[in-house]
Each structure stands twice: as C-alpha cells, then as structure tokens.
Amino acid sequence: MINKTETLQRTATQPDAQAAQESLTSRVYARLRADILAGRLEPARKLKIEDLRKSYGAGASPIREALSHLASDHLVERLDQRGFRVTDVSGEEFNELRKTRCWLEERALRESIAHGGPDWEERVVLAAYRLSSVPWSKSADEYVVNGEWEDLHKAFHMALISACGSAILLRFCSQLYDQNIRYRVLSNRAAYRERDSSAEHEAIREAALARDADLAVERLLAHYSRTGSYLRDTFD
Amino acid sequence: MINKTETLQRTATQPDAQAAQESLTSRVYARLRADILAGRLEPARKLKIEDLRKSYGAGASPIREALSHLASDHLVERLDQRGFRVTDVSGEEFNELRKTRCWLEERALRESIAHGGPDWEERVVLAAYRLSSVPWSKSADEYVVNGEWEDLHKAFHMALISACGSAILLRFCSQLYDQNIRYRVLSNRAAYRERDSSAEHEAIREAALARDADLAVERLLAHYSRTGSYLRDTFD
DNA sequence: ACTGTTCTGATTATCGAATTTATCTCGGCC
DNA sequence: GGCCGAGATAAATTCGATAATCAGAACAGT
Numbered sequence: 001m002i003n004k005t006e007t008l009q010r011t012a013t014q015p016d017a018q019a020a021q022e023s024l025t026s027r028v029y030a031r032l033r034a035d036i037l038a039g040r041l042e043p044a045r046k047l048k049i050e051d052l053r054k055s056y057g058a059g060a061s062p063i064r065e066a067l068s069h070l071a072s073d074h075l076v077e078r079l080d081q082r083g084f085r086v087t088d089v090s091g092e093e094f095n096e097l098r099k100t101r102c103w104l105e106e107r108a109l110r111e112s113i114a115h116g117g118p119d120w121e122e123r124v125v126l127a128a129y130r131l132s133s134v135p136w137s138k139s140a141d142e143y144v145v146n147g148e149w150e151d152l153h154k155a156f157h158m159a160l161i162s163a164c165g166s167a168i169l170l171r172f173c174s175q176l177y178d179q180n181i182r183y184r185v186l187s188n189r190a191a192y193r194e195r196d197s198s199a200e201h202e203a204i205r206e207a208a209l210a211r212d213a214d215l216a217v218e219r220l221l222a223h224y225s226r227t228g229s230y231l232r233d234t235f236d
Numbered sequence: 237m238i239n240k241t242e243t244l245q246r247t248a249t250q251p252d253a254q255a256a257q258e259s260l261t262s263r264v265y266a267r268l269r270a271d272i273l274a275g276r277l278e279p280a281r282k283l284k285i286e287d288l289r290k291s292y293g294a295g296a297s298p299i300r301e302a303l304s305h306l307a308s309d310h311l312v313e314r315l316d317q318r319g320f321r322v323t324d325v326s327g328e329e330f331n332e333l334r335k336t337r338c339w340l341e342e343r344a345l346r347e348s349i350a351h352g353g354p355d356w357e358e359r360v361v362l363a364a365y366r367l368s369s370v371p372w373s374k375s376a377d378e379y380v381v382n383g384e385w386e387d388l389h390k391a392f393h394m395a396l397i398s399a400c401g402s403a404i405l406l407r408f409c410s411q412l413y414d415q416n417i418r419y420r421v422l423s424n425r426a427a428y429r430e431r432d433s434s435a436e437h438e439a440i441r442e443a444a445l446a447r448d449a450d451l452a453v454e455r456l457l458a459h460y461s462r463t464g465s466y467l468r469d470t471f472d
Numbered sequence: 473a474c475t476g477t478t479c480t481g482a483t484t485a486t487c488g489a490a491t492t493t494a495t496c497t498c499g500g501c502c
Numbered sequence: 503g504g505c506c507g508a509g510a511t512a513a514a515t516t517c518g519a520t521a522a523t524c525a526g527a528a529c530a531g532t
Binding site: 048049050060064081082083 | 482483484485486
C-alpha cells in the first residue's frame with residue numbers, strides 16, 4: 001500500500017509507462033507527500049484544490065482523495081468545510097512525537113532483539129551498509145537534503161525493528177518516522193558539522209547485533225533525543 | 237466527530253437542519269463504520285461503489301472518500317484498482333492486534349498512573365460509574381450488542397490512559413480499540429454468562445487509582461488476553 | 473465610533489457523466 | 503479436454519460542472 005518515495009520527475013500531462021499502472025490518486029499522493037516532506041509545501045500552508053489541480057494536472061477527485069489520505073498520515077489537516085492545509089510544526093508537537101516514538105521504538109527494538117533470527121541480522125547489516133555508503137548531505141558545505149540517504153535512513157531504522165512481530169506496530173513507527181522527517185530536516189540544518197550520524201548508526205547496529213537490548217535501546221533513544229536538542233533553538 | 241447512525245432519509249437537495257452542519261462524507265463514514273463494527277457489513281465483503289451509492293444516498297465522491305478514511309483505520313482494504321472490501325478477520329490478525337494493544341496500553345497506563353492528576357482520577361471514576369450502570373448485553377438470555385455499553389466501555393478504557401501525555405499514542409490506542417471491536421463481539425457470544433466483565437473493570441479501576449502500576453497493568457493485560465482465550469475456538 | 477448585517481467573490485463539497493480498467497464469457501486453437 | 507485471446511460487461515476511477523458554504527467588505531443602525 002505504501003510505496004517508496006520516489007523522486008517524482010514528471011510532466012503531469014504525459015505519464016510514463018510504469019506509472020500508468022498505479023492510480024492517478026496515488027501518484028498525486030506520492031508527489032504531495034514528497035513536496036510536504038521536502039518543505040516545498042511549507043507548514044501551515046493552505047492547500048487550495050484549484051491550485052493543486054493546475055500544478056498536479058488532475059481533477060478534483062484524485063486531489064481530494066490524496067489530501068484525505070495525507071490527512072490520516074497527519075501530514076495535512078482538514079478544516080471543517082474550509083479545505084486542507086499542511087500540518088503546522090511546533091515545539092510541543094515535536095516533543096510529543098519524539099516521546100511517543102521513543103516509547104514505541106523501544107518496545108519494537110527489544111522485541112526484535114529478543115526474537116530476530118539470522119534473516120533479521122542480515123537485513124540490519126545490509127541496511128547499515130547501504131546507509132553508510134551514501135553521503136548525508138548533497139553538499140559538503142551546508143546541509144542539503146539527499147533523497148537517497150533519506151530513504152536508506154528510514155530503511156535502516158525500520159530494519160532494526162523489523163523482527164518485532166507486529167506489522168501494526170511497524171506501521172505506526174513508519175508513520176511517526178514520516179511525521180518526524182520535517183523536524184529532522186530542520187534540525188540537520190543546525191546540526192550539520194557538529195553531528196556524526198554515521199557513528200551513531202554504527203553504535204546502534206553494533207549493540208543490536210550483539211543482542212544487548214539495554215545498550216541498543218539507550219543508544220537509539222539518545223539518537224532520537226539528540227535531534228531535539230538541536231531543534232530547541234529553532235522554536236524559541 | 238463520530239455521530240450515531242441516523243437513518244439519513246432525505247433528498248440531497250434538502251438537507252435537514254442539524255445534519256447540514258457536517259459534511260456528507262463524514263456522515264457516510266460514520267454509517268459505514270457503524271455497519272462494519274456491528275457486522276452488518278461482514279468481513280471480507282466486497283464494497284461496490286454503485287451499491288453503496290444507492291444504499292447511502294450519496295454520490296461516488298463522498299463514498300470513496302469515506303472508504304478511503306476507513307482504509308486508514310484498517311477497517312476496509314483497498315485493492316489496487318479493484319475497489320474496496322471490508323477487512324477480513326483471522327486468528328493471526330487478532331493475535332497481533334492483541335499483542336500490540338498490550339504493548340501500547342501498558343505504556344500508556346503506566347504513564348497515566350505516573351503523571352495523572354486529580355482530573356484524571358475523576359475522569360476514571362466517572363467513566364467507570366457510567367459503564368457500571370448500563371447492562372452489557374441487551375438481552376438477559378444471550379449476548380446482544382448494546383451500543384450504549386460499547387461507547388461507555390471504550391470511554392472507560394480511554395479514560396484510564398488519558399493522562400499518558402501523548403495524543404498520538406491515544407489515537408493509536410483508539411484505533412486499535414476499534415479494530416478489536418469486531419473480535420470482541422465474536423468473543424462475547426462465546427463468553428456470555430462465563431465472564432464477569434464489570435468485576436474486571438472494577439479491579440482495574442481500583443489498582444489504577446491506588447497508583448499501583450504493576451498491578452493495574454497486570455489486570456488490564458489479563459482483561460485483554462481473556463478475550464483471546466474465548467476466541468480460540470472461533471478460528472479453529 | 474462601534475457593532476451587527478447583508479452582499480459579494482472565492483472556495484469547497486458534491487453530483488452525474490465520461491473514461492479507463494478489470495472481469496467474465498465464449499469461441500477457436502493446440 | 504484444456505488453454506489462450508477477443509469481445510462484451512461490469513466496475514472503479516476520473517473529469518467538468520453545479521450547488522452549498524465561507525471569509526471579507528461595504529453598509530446601516532444605534
């Protein structure tokens with residue numbers, strides 16, 4: 001159901017061969033989602049159906065349905081009978097998000113470490129390797145979002161908890177991960193140069209594969225909390 | 237947001253006064269949801285837009301949007317370009333659901349007990365009292381779903397965890413609670429007479445208000461697990 | 473000058489029809 | 503006899519237009 005966030009290079013009027021398979025709604029959904037996560041549609045922005053129709057080259061129904069889908073991901077909000085807007089960001093929202101993610105991912109990681117088999121270990125190793133071989137930022141001088149790294153980063157964190165034994169919990173974690181992306185991008189702007197994220201990932205991977213649940217959880221939660229400390233300035 | 241299932245007899249051109257406030261989409265959503273939870277739309281049933289249009293008296297767009305919303309609640313599934321169906325029930329699905337609910341609600345309950353103030357205590361007391369004053373089943377001889385009890389039961393369980401400090405976690409718990417309703421109704425058919433649910437609720441309430449987190453969690457999880465034991469027969 | 477009201481332009485929510493896509497049926501072929 | 507593909511049917515998806523609704527401006531009354 002959830003398809004990977006692809007780069008979405010496209011003229012809306014001339015759909016390419018493979019995209020023709022999936023519905024227009026899901027293409028619009030994917031593009032809107034990518035635009036929101038990358039900040040091209042900034043927080044709190046009003047999303048007028050008519051405007052979106054023009055920019056995405058679709059009728060009202062697919063647009064509306066895609067927005068509806070995004071609303072259940074909490075990336076957009078619906079306002080009674082006044083349409084949609086991009087969900088706003090705030091310090092409170094971020095704190096709640098971080099806290100909840102820590103609760104859920106701690107449980108998921110402990111379960112994975114307890115029950116994960118060789119296949120889980122291999123998924124973690126592979127995801128970690130892939131992540132390590134791609135640069136964090138597209139530019140060396142300042143932080144510029146790298147879509148490929150983003151995908152691999154999510155894949156790594158999902159691999160860590162993939163053996164938790166509950167697809168439902170994985171879905172929640174995935175959803176919260178996505179909600180967090182916008183905050184992390186903000187944080188990275190401040191944290192660039194100061195933070196060594198690949199070392200953090202390596203430490204988490206090591207503890208998880210050593211089956212040291214307490215240490216792995218400690219490192220994972222610290223990894224998440226660190227983002228918060230860099231964000232504190234942004235919202236003050 | 238969720239309103240009772242009203243009969244909705246009206247020509248679309250002349251809506252009655254109070255229903256005019258909310259959108260047609262949300263009314264269709266509420267009715268579909270109620271029909272699924274009550275089993276009037278049975279698991280795995282194909283939901284044809286055309287049929288729904290006739291029975292719910294709405295155009296394709298509101299129907300589709302309501303179904304889309306239900307899909308993110310996991311009460312219906314979308315099949316690529318082959319429409320929607322009611323999500324099927326199965327033993328595996330139930331077990332995963334129960335496991336995940338226990339994980340999430342344990343955390344939520346512990347947080348509530350740790351941080352809940354007098355307002356939380358009052359909400360719990362009130363919800364427990366209301367629940368205790370309504371019969372479980374509409375009939376004394378056999379189990380017949382009582383909508384009022386259902387609402388109060390959910391309200392009680394949500395009140396217990398309402399001070400957990402995360403609206404996000406509450407949303408997840410609420411969603412899982414709803415997903416579980418269909419299973420619980422099945423279980424109650426088997427469990428009727430054997431089970432004393434009000435005593436179980438009383439025990440949970442007591443432990444929670446006494447701030448004994450371990451005991452409260454133990455009782456809550458046992459409460460959830462008991463449903464499962466009654467269900468085992470159903471899926472074998 | 474202030475509050476409440478009506479009008480107006482803009483925007484959303486909804487509909488019914490047209491289009492695209494899947495499913496089913498039947499006949500020909502191996 | 504079973505398999506494959508073409509045509510017919512049913513269904514989902516999408517579109518363009520219409521009706522309902524909202525926010526803001528101009529206006530009138532106290």
